[in-house]
Amino acid sequence: MISNSQTLIARLYGSGYTQGINSQPGLMDQYFNLGSKILYDTRVIIDGSNLYHFLYYHYKVAVQYGGDYDHYARKCKRFFNTLTACNVRPYVVFDGGYDPDDRKLPTVLERMENRRTRAANICIKGRGCILPLLAYETFHLVLKELGIPHVSCVYEADREIAVLANKWKCPVMSNDSDFFVFGMDGGFVPLDYMNLTLCVFNQETEVASVLEPGQKLGKNEYCYIPVKYYNYEMFTKHFKKSDTSFILPLFATLTGNDYINASVLANFYASIHVPKNPSKKGFKFNTQTHMLAVLYWLDSVESWEYAIQHVVGHIKSDEKELVRGMVLTSFHSYMNIDDFSDVEIDIILEAQNVKTGNEIENKDVPKLTDFFKQEIPSWFVKKLRNCEITGFFLQNVVVNHRVIFNCQIEILRELSTYACSRDFRSVIYGVTMNSKRKENEAFKDSRKNSIEEYDRDIKNTKKYYVRPQTSVINDAIVQSLPSISQVPDLDQSERKNILFGALGFNMSTIDVENDSSLTLLGILSYWIGHAQPQVTESHLWSVILSVFVLHIRALQWLEDKRGFGLQPVVPEMLSDVVKAIESASDKEIDNFMKHMEKNRSKPDHSSKNPQEMRVIHGFSQFQACLVDVIYLNQVLLSPVVIPSPGVILNCTFVYNLCRDLETRPKPDFYSEEILTKESPLHRLFLLWKDSVINLCQSASPDSFDYSNRGTSVRTKKKSKSGKAKKGKRDRVVEDAGSNSDSTDKDAETRDELTVNCDVNNRFAMLGLDE
Known part of the structure; x- marks a missing residue:
């Protein structure tokens, strides 16, 4: 030091x-x-x-x-x-x-x-x-x-x-x-x-x-x-015994965790106590007296075997062996850290090292079984371990036939935002459950023939059983869904057609050649066609313009880094947008970014200018659609490249812009003004916008909500009908959010950590003095 x-x-x-x-x-x-x-x-x-x-x-x-x-x-x-x-x-x-x-x-x-x-x-x-x-x-x-x-x-x-x-x-x-x-040892x-x-x-x-x-x-x-x-020896040195290795693992076990509920050990807690005049003054507790008692008791026992025997001795006879097994499982999970239990993760990490150029081989991938205890194909498991497939969703789908959705920022009295893409997810489930689907059609809805989704139902949690689809339709052709074992045998065009078919539109009618751009337009169309409540054309415009703004900023950032003699990593971007930006003049880009600047700031909310949850809810539905398309793309071995959300979506920006557009009676004139009429960006904007609208209207002529066009929020607030007041529950008067753009420069020079992380610190009550 x-x-x-x-x-x-x-x-x-x-x-x-x-x-x-x-x-x-x-x-x-x-x-x-x-x-x-x-x-x-x-x-x-x-x-x-x-x-x-x-x-x-x-x-x-x-x-x-x-x-x-x-x-x-x-x-x-x-x-x-x-x-x-x-x-x-x-x-x-x-x-x-x-x-x-x-x-x-x-x-x-x-x-x-x-x-x-x-x-x-x-x-x-x-x-x-x-x-x-x-x-x-x-x-x-x-x-x-x-x-x-x-x-x-x-x-x-x-x-x-x-x-x-x-x-x-x-x-x-x-x-x-x-x-x-x-x-x-490393701390x-x-x-x-x-x-x-x-x-x-x-x-x-x-x-x-x-x-x-x-x-x-x-x-x-x-x-x-x-x-x-921190090193564990900093703690265990306070115990006056030769073997201190078991103290912390037993302390963590006997104070309750995922393996064993503390309530099971109530009789054990009653048998131990904190000394009236403790000699070990280094321990300080303000609450959780039983934790302090466990700590003092552990300092008096000579071995972990004796400790566990003593604990089990205070359990009811018919529960002794069950509790013993739970305590031992928990204890050994903390103690035995000499060998990996599931997969040699060091091999995978070293294989990813760009200097070695190695690739993980299938023999290094552990076996994993699905819900029916059948072995999952090695290619799928390999991509799970390499994070090329999102495990906390897709592994749970395949292994547990269960997914749990976390609430977004949304209107709680409306349908969950995940309901928007539930039909799309049934295609994901169709691929992942294909091998056993027909055998289980006779079962009523359960995890044997469906995926169990835990989702929000108003302000409660509800289980939904989603049946897998067996096929998709693309360009009037019915295409059966493959199983995950069959996916590698399909060529890229077949896998891409499944993805586009899942979106439910004939993508060949769109005059866009780039697959990534086509996919984004398909996501936008699916979102608009399935959103409940409906979204507005202003929602659509805002997402497209967000893509333009974030691409421009990404390109400017790259140029700045290169100006300092650096070689920054180029993020994946939509080539159509990059081409339009590079073809536009500096004046056209500057004009566009100048008009968009006001939408990058944190909104100034008040009782007269409340936050519109209707707008936010719509964009949360878009996020649900986007992430599910990402998941299906992963299952299909990524037939298209989907750029990072970092070059697609800034929700503060789209919220501001959407509200601004809804106050304009003639938004088309505004688009010509900000994008410069007939500029490369304006032509791309019109192509994308018209393509999405045509796709939506071909499926349903009433895809959009037009009730807010040209009406300011403040005007609605003053209307005699009282409709604006009716939505008061869904508006926020105060806002504590930070502006991601305006705070960038401050954050660059002020990188001290503040404590905002939601962590479950179960051992925070344990105190030591030097």
Whole structure:
């Protein structure tokens, strides 16, 4: 440890910086005795399922309108670029699907209800944060763009991460409190306790300083970031016994977790107590006395075998063996971290290393069985582990025949936004259930012949059984759906036709040759045709113009980076849009972006200018359609390229623009003004808009809601009919969201972490003094 660097760390963290997971100052320092450390020149294992949540909250990306994915993508890149500057080599590990034993189902459903409550809070008060629907896909594509190795475990990743960290002798980054329990030699860095300020250490002068903008490193200098660091030995050294390895695993088990409910151990808790005059004054608890009692009791036992025998002795006779099994399973899951249990994730991560150029082979992929206990094709499992197929949705579909949907920002008295694409998902289910579909047609709706969807029904949770489709129609041709074992045998055009057929439109009628653009237009058409309540043409215009704006900004960002002599990674974009932008004059681009600038700011809401949930609900339905098309594309081995949500959707922008367009009696004139009539962008806009409208009207002449055209929100508020007041429940008077664009520059210079991450810190009550 470097003394000068320690001084700088203390200054950077300062009083009040380390807020702790439960917003109590210095919580982790108090309870787990965190030490200061500098992070540089090392591998690091990152809990990916935790990180992509954390980054959205940490950077305060706006969520009140559904998610600003361009801003989120930039911040994810900034985070990893900061690590790279310190020669910290990240390896990201994700959770997989839910375990088929349903052990976590009650917990997941409880979280679903909690999220729905938080979503309602945002809708009513404008305060709070929930992770937007497309955040994972955005984050995953950032990892691909930057070439960062990443892998998905079969089920929960915590234990596999601990095994890998011990194997590589490197630290783990996460906010999951379970990592305080695992005996990891490389230690644990809580994400809440990273300061992302780049610092410089001079090895000759031994002086540490903050890296200034534009500063170049000298010959004997290196970059680092200050962090708070924990190693289990920091805790166990307070116990006066030779073998302390079992204390934390037993403590975590006996205070309740997913394996065993604390209520089962009520009689055991009654048999132990906290000493009146405890000698171990390092332990401090304000609540949860039984946890403190367990801690003192563990300091008195000599072995884990005796401890478990004592616990089981206080269980009812008919439950003894069941409880013993649960306690042992939990205990060993924390203790035994020498070998991977499901898949050698180090092999997959090393194979992704661009320097080696290796590819994971099927022999390295573990076997996985579906709901009917039949082996899933190795290509599918391989892509699950490589994160080329989204495991928390598609693995749950194949293995559990169950998916659980988290509420978006939406109108809670309307149908769930996921209902918009339920028919489309039945095509996904048709492919994934194909091999057993016919045998189970006789069953009434159940997981034997349907996928069980847990979704919102007004303000309650409801189970829906969705039957799989057997075929799709494309260009008047009926095409039977393949099983997942048959998908690799289809050529790209056949797989693409299934995707377009699932969208329900004859895509050959559209004068667009690029498959990615065709897919986007198909998604827009499907969304408009299935939205309930209906969306407006202003919704359509806003998404198209959002694509244009985000592509322009992405190209400008690339140009700026190249201007500094850098070689930035080019994100996947729609070639039609890129071509139109490059063909337009600088004056036309400047004119367009100048008109769009006002829509990038956070809306100024008040009682006279309330937030319109109707507008947001429509865009949330679009997100549901987009993510389901992404899933089907993955199942079909990606016959089309779907760009990142970061170059498609900024929900603050589309919300502002949609409301603006709805006040204009002649929006066509406005489009000519902002895009410059007959410019390349204007021609592309008309082509896309007219194509989508024609597709929608061919399916239904009443696809759009025209009731709001040319009517301002304020005018509706004053109308005598009272209709505007009727929707008061769905409007937000106050708004606590942050503007993703206007705060960019501030965030660039102010990268200290604030504690906003929703983490389940079960061991926060445990206190130690030096």
